[in-house]
Amino acid sequence: MxxxxxxxxxxxxxxxxxxxxxxxxxxxxxxxxxxxxxxxxxxxxxxxxxxxxxxxxxxxxxxxxxxxxxxxxxxxAAPLAPLSLADLGPKLDRQVDPLWISRQALESGDDVLKPGCGWLPPSWMQEEGLRRALRALARGNASTLVDYGPLLGLPALRTLLARRIGLRGIEVSPEQIMLTESGTQAIDLLCRFLLKPGDTVLVDDPCYFNFHALLRAHQAEIVGIPYTQTGPDIAAFADAVEIHRPRLYITNSALQNPTGATLSPLVAHRLLKLADKAGLTIIEDDIFADFEETPAPRLAAFDGLERVVHIGSFSKSLSAAVRCGFIVAPRAWIEPLADLKIATSFGGPGFSAALMLALLKDGSYRKHMEGVRQRLARAMAETTTKLTQIGITPWLEPQGGMFLWCKLPDGVDAADLARRALAKKIVLAPGNAFSHAQTASGFLRFNVAQCQDERLFRELALLIA
Structure with a gap:
């Protein structure tokens, strides 16, 4: 029975x-x-x-x-929190700060549209490849499933990464690569290594909003540099270096977040000249490298990893659930960074690294990303057309990637629009969350992969009317 x-x-x-x-x-x-x-x-x-x-x-x-x-x-078992009807719905009154978009997107359910989030929909990811790799790991060495990984990370994956990074013109050995749990952890470790409270850090304006939150956690002084369609405003950068004597500059070279802009070779050379003269270190966040149709110039390639530290991860392209990123740095930095890693997270991402290695080696990842780039190109064209029809204008036409930085009609405040859209179960990304100077109140960042539902455009048209 x-x-x-x-x-x-x-x-x-x-x-x-x-x-x-x-x-x-x-x-x-x-x-x-x-x-x-x-x-x-x-x-x-x-x-x-x-x-x-x-x-x-x-x-x-x-x-x-x-x-x-x-x-x-x-x-x-435990005392209960006071019953509050406010806890049952979106937190509409929360200040639109650098953490607002992340909290709304991460805490919302499947019935919420997320054009403001920074990742691909689950249906776009390499699900079958992940399942196949997981089955293979489950049949393999038990230590991969239960033990700490090597401190610097799986040697075979670091060797493969060195070859992949070399294709972007960055000559690097596996000994200059340390695996991390994410791109965010990579920046956090570098900030712990390089900064002390009160140091000044330059960021693009607008830039990825989590840079702001992370730097505030490190008690750094933040100075924003206006970002143009070819990179940071060089004159403003030169003035900031002269006035503020910054310790660090954090940027994206390829498919800048949120604008989708690409660094030009001319701006890259001028930028590195200023950095070298000022003794400034640059963190080059290259998390969107595999979304490019045509490779952009890399600061680390021009610099030879003397003043530029290169980081990346696979959260956006393979899986946000399987955490695996990396730091590419001068050889002398690797050992002290490894010590910081022991102090803050102990071992390396052994299981995640083994899974990434399996996916990168079998050829399926290359085909997966080819398909993703094609889908994004179609989504970019369709989203641009639909937004333009309702009066929301793209700032530029990106050369790839998922982000579209858009100007709202005159008089429409992005933060107010985002709050009203949240009541309609739509998570938007208002511009001032990305702007340290708070000069982007009339902008929104759209993730075109998350703009496939026609309800988004119908609701936006009503909200901005």
């Missing part, structure tokens, strides 16, 4: 018991510390077997909602 608590029907009965307990706790019929009904009485009242109630109570205890006292029964 099959036990009642197995199979679809059994799982449904267990879920019924769990739901009943949760409802009683939520309605305050069961308060913190209160004893739950006995297994016998609950099974009688709900007309299920005692084994079903036992399994349901065990699962609720594993969630921390209830706890067992041997010989006494089960009790409600």
């Amino acid at each position: 099959i036990p009642e608590t197995t199979g679809t029907e059994g799982e449904t009965l267990i879920a019924k018991v769990m739901s009943t307990v949760r409802s009683r706790i939520a309605s305050r019929a069961l308060t913190p510390g209160a004893k739950l009904p006995s297994i016998r009485s609950f099974s009688t009242n709900l007309k299920v077997s005692k084994s079903t109630v036992v399994e349901a109570y065990d699962r609720l205890a594993a969630e921390g909602l209830i706890r067992s006292r041997p010989g006494s029964g089960f009790f409600v």
Whole structure:
């Protein structure tokens, strides 16, 4: 005889018991510390077997909602937060700061449109390749599944990365590469290594909003440099270097976030001259490298990794769930960076690195990204047309990637529009979240891969009318 608590029907009965307990706790019929009904009485009242109630109570205890006292029964575990209807919907009153877009996009459900988020839809990702690689790893060496990875990262992956980075004109050995858990962790480690509180850091204006949040966490002084269609404004950059004596400059060379602009060779050379004269270190965030149709100039290639540190990750192209990034730095920096890595996260991303290596080696990643670039090109053209028709104008036509930086009609404030759109279950990316000088109130960043639903354009047309 099959036990009642197995199979679809059994799982449904267990879920019924769990739901009943949760409802009683939520309605305050069961308060913190209160004893739950006995297994016998609950099974009688709900007309299920005692084994079903036992399994349901065990699962609720594993969630921390209830706890067992041997010989006494089960009790409600923890005090509850005050019941608030405001917690049931989007937080419309939250200040639109550098963390606003991330919080709204990460915390929203599948029924919310996310043209303001910074990643591809799940359906665009290499799901079957990931499943195939996971199956292969599950059959392999057990240490990959359970042990810490090498401190600098899987040697085979660092060797492969050195070859891939070399294709962008950056000559590097595997010993100059350290794997990290993400591009964000890479920048965090470099900031810990290079900065002390009060140091000045230059960023593009507009730039990726998380640069602002991360630098504030490091108590750095932030100075924004206006970004043009060919790179940072060189005159403004020169003035900032002279006045503020910055320690660091963080930028994207390729497909700059949020504008989609590409650094020109002329601006790159002038920028490096100023950096060299001022003793300024540059962090070149190259996270969107594989989205390019035509490779842009790389500061690290021109500089030879003397003053430029190069970073990247696969969060945008392969999987945000499998965390794996990297730092490419001068040889002398690798050991102290490794010490910081031990202090902050201990080992390397062993499992993630093995998974990335499997996906990069079998040729499927190259084909996957070819398809992604083609889809993005179509989405870019379609989104540009639809936005233009309702009065939202692209700042430039990007050479690739997923981002479209757009000017709103005169008089429309992006932050106000974003709050009103959130009430319609649409997450937008208002311009001032990217601007340290707060000069982009009339701009929005659109992720064209997330703009495939016609409801977006209908709602936007009504909201800006």
